[in-house]
Amino acid sequence: MRFYLAPLEGITGYIYRNALHDFYGEGIDKYFMPFLAPHTKRSFNAKEKNDILPEHNKGMYTVPQVLTNSAKDFLRIEKDLRAFGYEEININLGCPSGTVVSKGRGAGFLAEPEKLDQFLEEVFTKTEAKISLKTRIGFDEPEEFYRLLEIYNKYPLKELIIHPRVRQELYKGKPHLETFCYAMEHSTNPLCYNGDIVSKESYVNLLAELGNKEVPAVMIGRGVLKNPALISELAEMPGIKAGVGLEKEKLRAFHDRLLADYQSVLSGDKNVLFKMKELWSYLIELFPGAEKEAKAIRKTERLSEYQAVVNRVFMD
Ligand SMILES: Cc1cc2nc3c(=O)[nH]c(=O)nc-3n(C[C@H](O)[C@H](O)[C@H](O)COP(=O)(O)O)c2cc1C
Structure with a gap:
């Protein structure tokens, strides 16, 4: 396959x-x-x-x-x-x-x-x-x-x-x-x-x-x-190919890389947040019970606030 x-x-x-x-x-x-x-x-x-x-x-x-x-x-x-x-x-x-x-x-x-x-x-x-x-x-x-x-x-x-x-x-x-x-x-x-x-x-x-x-x-x-x-x-499934699974630390590093790269090419918090919010509308499903944080991510208008909510999501 x-x-x-x-x-x-x-x-x-x-x-x-x-x-x-x-x-x-x-x-x-x-x-x-x-x-x-x-x-x-x-x-x-x-x-x-x-x-x-x-x-x-x-x-x-x-x-x-x-x-x-x-x-x-x-x-x-x-x-x-x-x-x-x-x-x-x-x-x-x-x-x-x-x-x-x-x-x-x-x-x-x-x-x-x-x-x-x-x-x-x-x-x-x-x-x-x-x-x-x-x-x-x-x-x-x-x-x-x-x-x-x-x-x-x-x-x-x-x-x-x-x-x-x-x-x-x-x-x-x-x-x-x-x-x-x-x-x-x-x-x-x-x-x-x-x-x-x-x-x-x-x-x-x-x-x-x-x-x-x-x-x-x-x-x-x-x-x-x-x-x-x-x-x-x-x-990774039998008979196919070797692969890797999902680990929290690695997912965090993937997130941070995306955030840094968007920051390097887009100007202003608003544009970067737009990209990251769209991504979170999908990613959040990996964090059952994080409805409050999901809402906070959607509402945030500053990158500093955003970072704080993301820290909470990954910590919990
Ligand atoms: C936000 C969004 C953007 C999309 N953009 C394109 C696109 O540029 N070209 C394309 O052929 N399909 C596009 N699609 C369709 C996807 O490539 C795919 O066919 C569809 O999401 C179904 O596959 P999935 O269930 O694996 O997501 C888009 C779908 C979504 C939800």
Whole structure:
């Protein structure tokens, strides 16, 4: 089994990816970058460039992701990414956000399968990169996936990463595992499963529900935010690979590294706290009974106050 870090816009930027790699990178085979949307005038803005720069991705296999429905724009950004040394690029066909979908991008592209087919046709005629897709199974209904898979099967994908929900479900309800099983039987491309792996138990249950058939790879997002050691814990399971578990001191050091790195690139307490608060909205689940501290973290406006609450969380 191969394990991938999912792209999480606003969270898994290069600061997070580097800290994760240094502390809990054992077992993580690929790091997917949050999406890049092509600009009309310039190639990348300063934030995007920082995420892409090879010196910010040392020692990690990083895959940039592009969000577009224009083959021309994709091929332009592909060229720019290749100039930085990237040979594998992922296309986002899953983003459910209203502003993205209304422009026919992300999961919005799935509502126009014939247009999507034309887009892929043009991309695959001209691309020099290895292309993977990260897709939902439809816009309104899981049954849309039959047609989508017919289209995907026409192209030599590096990987087909499936989050088995439709756009309208956002991240709610149980993933449609039967649709992923259909893909396992009918996809001509290598598959990767993504969605709701948050613990060893959910991982084992998932594999059982998929009939313990060989899945080449899984991608994990929120589960890693909740427990950064999750992939190394899963990779440690018998027959897979050696890894490490979660220890309090190490988690504290991981937290402190993230805080220091955000402080070094962001100006003002407010911006740093915004990042750390978002992270705590996931991490806090590791600290049952810390509801009071969770609230205090959400409310804090100064880094000194924040540090004091975090000290309490780790001490208790
Ligand atoms: C805050 C947030 C940001 C996300 N950003 C992206 C993104 O940039 N590109 C993408 O393909 N998916 C994005 N996703 C979806 C995740 O990559 C992933 O598919 C989803 O969270 C389900 O996997 P999980 O249950 O392991 O988290 C985002 C999800 C969340 C919650």
